[in-house]
Amino acid sequence: MNKLEEIYQKINELSSEEGNNGITASELSVSLNLERSTVSRYLNELSKMNKLVKAPGKPVRYHLSKHVNDTMTHSVHPNGAVAITDPNNTQFIGADSSMKDIIEKGLAALLYPNQGLHILLSGETGVGKSYLAEYLASIAFSKKWNNFSGHFVTFNCANYAQNPELLMGHIFGIKKGAYTGAAKDEIGLIEQANGGILFLDEIHRLPPTGQEMLFYLIDKGIYRKLGESDAVHHANLVIIGATTETLESALLPTLFRRFSLKLKVPPLRERTQKERKELLSFFLRREAQKMNIALLIKDSCKEAFLTYSCPGNIGQLKGDIQITCARAFMHHLQQGTNQVTIQEDNLPQQVLSSLKNELQTQSTEQIVAVSKQENPFPICSIYSALATIKGEKQQIGHDQASSINEMQSAINHYLSDVQSLSEKRIESEPAWMRFIEHDLLDALRDFSYYFKADFTFEFGDKQLMAIGLHLEAYRRQGRSSDLTANTVPAPQIYQLVAEKLAEFLEKRIQLQLPENEINLTAHLMASTVPEAVHKDGVSVYLVTHGDSTATSMAGVTNYLLGSPIIQPIDMPLSEATGVTYKRISTQISQHANDAGVLLLVDIGSLVTIGETISRDLGIRIRTLANVNLPMLIEAGRKALIAENDLNEVYHAARDAYLALAPKAQLPVAIEQKQRLIVTVCFTGEGTAQLLNDWLCKNIDSLDRDVAIRPIRVDPVNHDSSMLEVLQKKYQVIAIVGTVPVHFHDIPYIPAAELFMDDGHQRLKKLLEISRTVSQVAFNGQKVANLGKLAKKGLDKITTELNTDLFYTIMTKYFEPIKDYYQLDNDSTIGLWMHIGSLLEKMLQSENTGRPLVLPAQPMERTLSISKNDLKLWEPLFTQFNEKMRLNMSVPIKESLIYLAKQQN
Numbered sequence: 001m002n003k004l005e006e007i008y009q010k011i012n013e014l015s016s017e018e019g020n021n022g023i024t025a026s027e028l029s030v031s032l033n034l035e036r037s038t039v040s041r042y043l044n045e046l047s048k049m050n051k052l053v054k055a056p057g058k059p060v061r062y063h064l065s066k067h068v069n070d071t072m073t074h075s076v077h078p079n080g081a082v083a084i085t086d087p088n089n090t091q092f093i094g095a096d097s098s099m100k101d102i103i104e105k106g107l108a109a110l111l112y113p114n115q116g117l118h119i120l121l122s123g124e125t126g127v128g129k130s131y132l133a134e135y136l137a138s139i140a141f142s143k144k145w146n147n148f149s150g151h152f153v154t155f156n157c158a159n160y161a162q163n164p165e166l167l168m169g170h171i172f173g174i175k176k177g178a179y180t181g182a183a184k185d186e187i188g189l190i191e192q193a194n195g196g197i198l199f200l201d202e203i204h205r206l207p208p209t210g211q212e213m214l215f216y217l218i219d220k221g222i223y224r225k226l227g228e229s230d231a232v233h234h235a236n237l238v239i240i241g242a243t244t245e246t247l248e249s250a251l252l253p254t255l256f257r258r259f260s261l262k263l264k265v266p267p268l269r270e271r272t273q274k275e276r277k278e279l280l281s282f283f284l285r286r287e288a289q290k291m292n293i294a295l296l297i298k299d300s301c302k303e304a305f306l307t308y309s310c311p312g313n314i315g316q317l318k319g320d321i322q323i324t325c326a327r328a329f330m331h332h333l334q335q336g337t338n339q340v341t342i343q344e345d346n347l348p349q350q351v352l353s354s355l356k357n358e359l360q361t362q363s364t365e366q367i368v369a370v371s372k373q374e375n376p377f378p379i380c381s382i383y384s385a386l387a388t389i390k391g392e393k394q395q396i397g398h399d400q401a402s403s404i405n406e407m408q409s410a411i412n413h414y415l416s417d418v419q420s421l422s423e424k425r426i427e428s429e430p431a432w433m434r435f436i437e438h439d440l441l442d443a444l445r446d447f448s449y450y451f452k453a454d455f456t457f458e459f460g461d462k463q464l465m466a467i468g469l470h471l472e473a474y475r476r477q478g479r480s481s482d483l484t485a486n487t488v489p490a491p492q493i494y495q496l497v498a499e500k501l502a503e504f505l506e507k508r509i510q511l512q513l514p515e516n517e518i519n520l521t522a523h524l525m526a527s528t529v530p531e532a533v534h535k536d537g538v539s540v541y542l543v544t545h546g547d548s549t550a551t552s553m554a555g556v557t558n559y560l561l562g563s564p565i566i567q568p569i570d571m572p573l574s575e576a577t578g579v580t581y582k583r584i585s586t587q588i589s590q591h592a593n594d595a596g597v598l599l600l601v602d603i604g605s606l607v608t609i610g611e612t613i614s615r616d617l618g619i620r621i622r623t624l625a626n627v628n629l630p631m632l633i634e635a636g637r638k639a640l641i642a643e644n645d646l647n648e649v650y651h652a653a654r655d656a657y658l659a660l661a662p663k664a665q666l667p668v669a670i671e672q673k674q675r676l677i678v679t680v681c682f683t684g685e686g687t688a689q690l691l692n693d694w695l696c697k698n699i700d701s702l703d704r705d706v707a708i709r710p711i712r713v714d715p716v717n718h719d720s721s722m723l724e725v726l727q728k729k730y731q732v733i734a735i736v737g738t739v740p741v742h743f744h745d746i747p748y749i750p751a752a753e754l755f756m757d758d759g760h761q762r763l764k765k766l767l768e769i770s771r772t773v774s775q776v777a778f779n780g781q782k783v784a785n786l787g788k789l790a791k792k793g794l795d796k797i798t799t800e801l802n803t804d805l806f807y808t809i810m811t812k813y814f815e816p817i818k819d820y821y822q823l824d825n826d827s828t829i830g831l832w833m834h835i836g837s838l839l840e841k842m843l844q845s846e847n848t849g850r851p852l853v854l855p856a857q858p859m860e861r862t863l864s865i866s867k868n869d870l871k872l873w874e875p876l877f878t879q880f881n882e883k884m885r886l887n888m889s890v891p892i893k894e895s896l897i898y899l900a901k902q903q904n
């Protein structure tokens, strides 16, 4: 036995020991009593011979190749391709050739004790980086290496590249209030993947701060959520990053170095012809399984797939094969053949071009696969769907209306199938666009652009896709399929537009459409009208408390009316009123028109929201409270008729309420009893009194009418007679205290909870919901005029300040600040006045040359100013600088931020 064999045998022995996790050169030199350098030399030799696999890291550990490979089962396929099958039956083409070394290294990294090593993958788009990451993870998980217990979580950083804050929020998690709109704590992907593997695709899209945070996590195992300044979280996970950029330039050097293993996945052009053949067969077999029918491919087409230049690599090859199969399948449906044959005219342009001249004469066909799986390929089943309806109609003699409904639902199914195709993006354009030739696509786009004034409905991408796919199928076929001959007319508005489109297409691209194709096009238009906000009708919005109440009520109504006319807006109880207001107003401003808006809300206090939005946006809005289903249906029905004006829709909905609601539920005037919060404890003087004081200080200005009464509850008999008495005089909103009191249906909030977010929020919501319209109306007025009130005040006390300009700036730029710190009305006016006076002083000092004397800072600086605070205020400060030429110093800026934070 020579030295090399001796060493290899020793490694075999050591590797078979329980819990062995690879061997290092030092360990081996000790057990063989040989020089470490000699051992290293032999180890390198053995790895070159593919007998060992090096796991990167320090110290380098060596594993027997057969151990790494044993984790995969090899199987031979009918076409001779050897593929490795992982436990989830994912075939990895190339695992025995171009990808062998890469896979072995990747597996060794994940096997590395105790936690695995972080991996960075690079390679052109579509080479299979995500596929590789998933493959490695599935093996590591199934073998339970390193106790991987969490999940394999994948995320593409490019999806949020335009919004770095959100991107980092997704990865690291968000602390409530981290930025405007961060209404609640969110857990991040790191937390989700803890104990497992996080795959970050397009990792180079992470901004430098994100990269630093990631570096810190990899280095120290700790991280912070966005917006957190003190808390730290621990995580133990492997990160696999992937990038299409050159490795060195993709990441900050610090982060780059933390990836112990860097692997470059080769492009398709560098793979062998044998591997490309395997890929082609693999993808064709998959499509055949989906279609559940014999799939044949002409030799010439096969050759084209093997030779065309495919810059998008395996991803593009797969996409082009799918499109080709879909076209061939479409052809098969129209011809009624009993097999699908891929022919030259099914090939996308870029594949076809490689065919030109030489190969077109070949015509041998070759069966690729037949499968019995029940999973028919979705696209283009519209004809068969329509045929079924036509058959049923003939049998039972349906009336016209129900036939239209069935037809629409068949079309809708077809569209959602097609839609799922467009979800997978190939390069930058949706997949469906590749089905439609450019001349037709351009013509449809131009039509939607030039004739938009003629539509009373939207004609966007969804419509383009549905109509384009259909007309492309018709055009390729060259004649209308018998199956489309249906006699059910589409609604008039769509029919007219379809006729106009037919005229346009004939002129533009000489495409002649027969009557039944025009009819079917009209049906396609009718089925794809999005959100069905008919441009000239009244819009109806439903706003209710709860996570999904509005959505489900609107869902039922829209279903019954057969049209998504009601727009739901859910108001989660945890959401601040200001945030809800913004959402409602944004939605209304995007969709409403001159016909106005009917706002249906669940509680009276929301009535004023409509009034305020109406004032702010200049849109006519009427509001009805205590909404129920009959009201909603009636409002929807009337709004569907474009001629009905806002008053008609409003009255119809109100009458429906009056006609259908039981007498007891009629909207009688809300009893004008004063609202009361009862605080309870065993003495009525201890905690109850303290709670009383706390509530007095913390209650919102909108609820200043609320009385607070501390009472004693007998520790023995829990006597609640005092509550009986109080209830006669007051409307008791809640009982807060240290003794659980369950009195009628009045909510009880334990004192401890009140000081935590949940309890406080609950009380706030109870107060909000119990506000009467008049209470809110008074304050609502005030809300709308806050700025004006402050301006009036400043007009009286300032001489230098341009209060109009100040008002304009503040109205726009102070709003996010108010929302962020959830400032109440009083604090808002106070801050407006404070800032106004400060600017006045600055102007005076500039004019007179006297130094600026600022009022003493009364606050204790216990609150810290975060980057988010500064970011929030910066636009306002910039405005003062640009529009008023007032440059605020850092201490002045900070004093304002402290002041606002203290109000919170």
Ligand SMILES: Nc1ncnc2c1ncn2[C@@H]1O[C@H](COP(=O)(O)OP(=O)(O)OP(=O)(O)O)[C@@H](O)[C@H]1O
Pocket: 091, 092, 093, 094, 123, 124, 125, 126, 127, 128, 129, 130, 131, 132, 201, 244, 282, 314, 315, 316, 318
């Ligand atoms: N070796 C393989 N065997 C079988 N299918 C593969 C293989 N490699 C890639 N694919 C398929 O090719 C498609 C593209 O691969 P993938 O999305 O992993 O590429 P990528 O390099 O991550 O691309 P991008 O950089 O655009 O995100 C996937 O749908 C995958 O199914």
